[in-house]
Amino acid sequence: MDTMGKNVILEAIAREMQTGVLVLNGDGKALYANPFFLNSFPVEGGVELRAVGEIVKNPVLLKTVGDFMKNLGGSSEDIEINEGGRFFSVHLVPIKDRGDFKMLLFLQDITEEKKVETIKKDFVANVSHELRTPLASIKGYSETLLDGGMDDKEILKEFLRVIDRHATRMARLIDDLLTLSRLESHQMTIVSAPVDIGDLVLTTAKGFEKQARDKGITISSELPDKLFRVLGDRDRLEQVVVNLLDNAIKYTPSGGKVSVSAFISDGWVKVDIRDTGIGIPSDDIPRIFERFYRVDKARSRDLGGTGLGLAIVKHIIQVHNGRLQVESTPGKGSTFSFSIKSCP
Ligand SMILES: Nc1ncnc2c1ncn2[C@@H]1O[C@H](COP(=O)(O)OP(=O)(O)OP(=O)(O)O)[C@@H](O)[C@H]1O
Ligand SMILES: [Mg+2]
Known part of the structure; x- marks a missing residue:
């Protein structure tokens, strides 16, 4: 291939690559910067023959480049920098006996x-x-x-x-x-088989009757007579209802109410688990599905919680391609709902 052809290829590579490239000459002046580099370190009016200090303001990188240029015979060097809230790994390579090129700088967003x-x-x-x-x-x-x-x-x-x-x-x-x-x-392994949601909700709620009674909480379920099913893994879905009911009872003071209802709308089966408990502040709602996140660590731990229950719920609903919703008012109560496409 002739030199022209090679240059075209090299230029295309430099233009498209997801690594920043900066080439400096022996005076520490820029000869070339590719688009990715310029995106990370924007320079007005092009980089050509500008001193590196005008292009890069990051003090750590500047010092490393300065030291590196003084000692160009050496080997390559890697550093990590933090610039504008992003982290970059920088790889410096000396170029020996290549005309005016003295140093290549590669920048990777990490x-x-x-x-x-x-x-x-x-x-x-x-x-x-x-x-x-x-x-x-x-x-x-x-x-x-x-x-x-x-x-x-x-x-x-x-x-x-x-x-x-x-x-x-x-x-x-x-x-x-x-x-x-x-x-x-x-x-x-998610076993996909038709699951009767009404039956699942009823039996799971029954299992919580004693726990609710002991705490002075009434638990009720409301289900239509019609049979409705979803395609999914019964054990896993049961775990979702268990975790949500466990929370509803745990975070509801004595005298409160917990109710479960299930219905079908627009081809989706929706299950609501409602409580009249302590509720969740709106700032915390986006975080409660994170592993270990608890609104009140001390309270949750006293109740034996580890903060993994909702993270598990989220994953199970995700593998069923379902949706998850929370509505809550501090001091009034919370409603956790999940929906899964119904199957005939
Ligand atoms: N029904 C609810 N009412 C009020 N707060 C809730 C309710 N459900 C969850 N929370 C809040 O969300 C946090 C996370 O819930 P999650 O079920 O993941 O953990 P946990 O109940 O603390 O522990 P674990 O479920 O592992 O026993 C809880 O610590 C609690 O602060
Ligand atoms: Mg829980």
Whole structure:
């Protein structure tokens, strides 16, 4: 291929690539910048023969480029910078014996990777914290027992009960985490079969009658006579109703009401779980489906919650291509609704 042909190809590559490129000569002046670079570091009136300091204002990058230019015989160098709320990885390469070219600078936007990294770090910190709390109690209580506490039968029994409760909590946390991780990695097999939603809602609500009665809450369900079904995984959908009912009862004070209703409209089966409980402040509503997010951490933990229930609900509804809605007024109550396309 002739030089002209090669240049056309190289130009097309530089124009289209999702990596910024800046070429500097031996005086630290720009010879070329590709569109991606100019998008990240906008320069008015072109870059040609402008000093690097006029193009790049980032102090970390400027210093690195300056040092690099002084010592051009060296090897390439990588740094990370934060510019205008975005993160970039910068790769500097010296060019030896190539006419006027002295340095190539490659710029990659790594903002998304950074975000994922932060989410991962937060996640590990959250899990460790949630496991540490019950574990510390188990350790404390068993040490007290071993130190002589077990000689008293009453104390022994009471402490063992506490230990058992905390161990149950840890087991639940791990179960929830495994469920979430399987849902997120699409490993969970979703059995798709017709599910009678009316029947599912009725049986699940029945299972909560005792819990509601013990707390002085009335629970009622309202279902049309007509049979309606959706295509989905019965066990998973049951888990959605369980998690939503569990919340409705947990976050409703004694004397309150919880009701479940299901109906069909426009080819969608909609299930509403309504409570007259404490409600959720509107600022918190967009966040309650995040893993570990709780409006009132202390209260939720006292009630045995880990903040994973709604994250699981969200994923299950997602794999069923359904919709999820929340309406809530602090002090008045909340309604969580989900809809799934009906099947004949
Ligand atoms: N019906 C509700 N009324 C008021 N607040 C609610 C209701 N449902 C959820 N919340 C708020 O949303 C948060 C997240 O709910 P989620 O079910 O994910 O966690 P949790 O109930 O705290 O713990 P877990 O479900 O893992 O036991 C709760 O901590 C609570 O603050
Ligand atoms: Mg919950």
